[in-house]
Amino acid sequence: NKLGLLDSENRDLRDNAMMICLILSATTTDKGCIESTVRLHGAGYLSLKNLSRANLSTISQLIQGGGINQVKATFLRNMAIKCQHPDFGGKLPWSFDRLQAIKGVGRKTGVLFMNEAFGFDFGIGCDSHVFLLSKAWGFLLQSKGKKLAIDAEDAENALREWIPRYDYKKTNKIFGSFGQLVSQDLKTVSGKAKLVNSVLRAMDDYIHKPYHIEMLWFLIKSARKQCGV
Numbered sequence: 001n002k003l004g005l006l007d008s009e010n011r012d013l014r015d016n017a018m019m020i021c022l023i024l025s026a027t028t029t030d031k032g033c034i035e036s037t038v039r040l041h042g043a044g045y046l047s048l049k050n051l052s053r054a055n056l057s058t059i060s061q062l063i064q065g066g067g068i069n070q071v072k073a074t075f076l077r078n079m080a081i082k083c084q085h086p087d088f089g090g091k092l093p094w095s096f097d098r099l100q101a102i103k104g105v106g107r108k109t110g111v112l113f114m115n116e117a118f119g120f121d122f123g124i125g126c127d128s129h130v131f132l133l134s135k136a137w138g139f140l141l142q143s144k145g146k147k148l149a150i151d152a153e154d155a156e157n158a159l160r161e162w163i164p165r166y167d168y169k170k171t172n173k174i175f176g177s178f179g180q181l182v183s184q185d186l187k188t189v190s191g192k193a194k195l196v197n198s199v200l201r202a203m204d205d206y207i208h209k210p211y212h213i214e215m216l217w218f219l220i221k222s223a224r225k226q227c228g229v
Contacts, residue, residue: 005041015092015117016046022109023075024063026127036063040076048090051080075104094118107153108172115169124159125172126152129179134159137219162221174214 005017017037024033037046039062045051051059059073082102084090092113093099099110107126114122124130131152134140140158163171 005037005046012048012091013046015113016048017041018117019079019092019105019109019113020046020076022112023079023104024072026106026109039063048080048083048092051077052084054080072104078103079105092117096122107156111156112172121165121168124156124163124168126156126159127172127176130159130172130175131155133175133179139218163218170214171218174218178215 006014008014008017020040021033021037024036028036040046040051040059043058043062045054045059045062054077056070056073056077059076060069063069063072063076079102082088083092088098096110096114099105099113100107105113109125111123112125114120115125126134134155139162140155159171
């Protein structure tokens with residue numbers, strides 16, 4: 001939330017900053033997508049009208065560190081061009097179906113945008129961290145206890161079975177926070193013997209994060225569900 005973009009009283013600026021961050025976040029760290037968004041803001045490209053007219057090479061340079069820059073630059077400009085259509089009125093739509101019509105806006109991005117930008121308890125933004133951790137901890141067992149989720153949408157549907165709607169928005173943040181720590185620690189591992197220590201170090205780091213109590217509560221609720229309590 002650098003420069004307060006996500007707290008801006010300008011609704012369009014706030015929404016555009018959030019959507020751009022979400023599109024970039026698929027291939028980079030939170031720090032990387034935030035810095036890229038700030039650079040775009042400095043160049044005037046948080047205006048969808050300006051972004052729709054921008055040169056792809058210029059956008060690509062501004063999002064250096066945002067991962068696969070040329071592809072993401074194309075997604076960003078195409079998103080801005082799509083929003084110039086009369087049906088959109090130059091703004092990001094409030095409709096999930098219309099968001100999904102924008103190339104580069106996948107289900108996770110659309111769900112998180114509906115949750116965060118508009119304050120809806122719309123769904124669970126299921127990215128790789130949510131999916132892999134949920135599967136590892138047995139959260140994805142379906143009601144019959146046999147079928148495991150095989151993709152992100154399956155995972156979201158399985159989590160919806162036992163996570164109350166008021167916790168939808170928390171789920172991605174809680175799992176993502178822990179998942180990023182595990183991923184960061186695993187990058188320093190040289191050999192399987194250090195795997196356990198890496199995960200334990202991530203857990204030790206996580207215990208100091210504001211979401212650790214919520215994660216413990218998720219684990220308890222999952223255990224209760226699987227035990228039929």
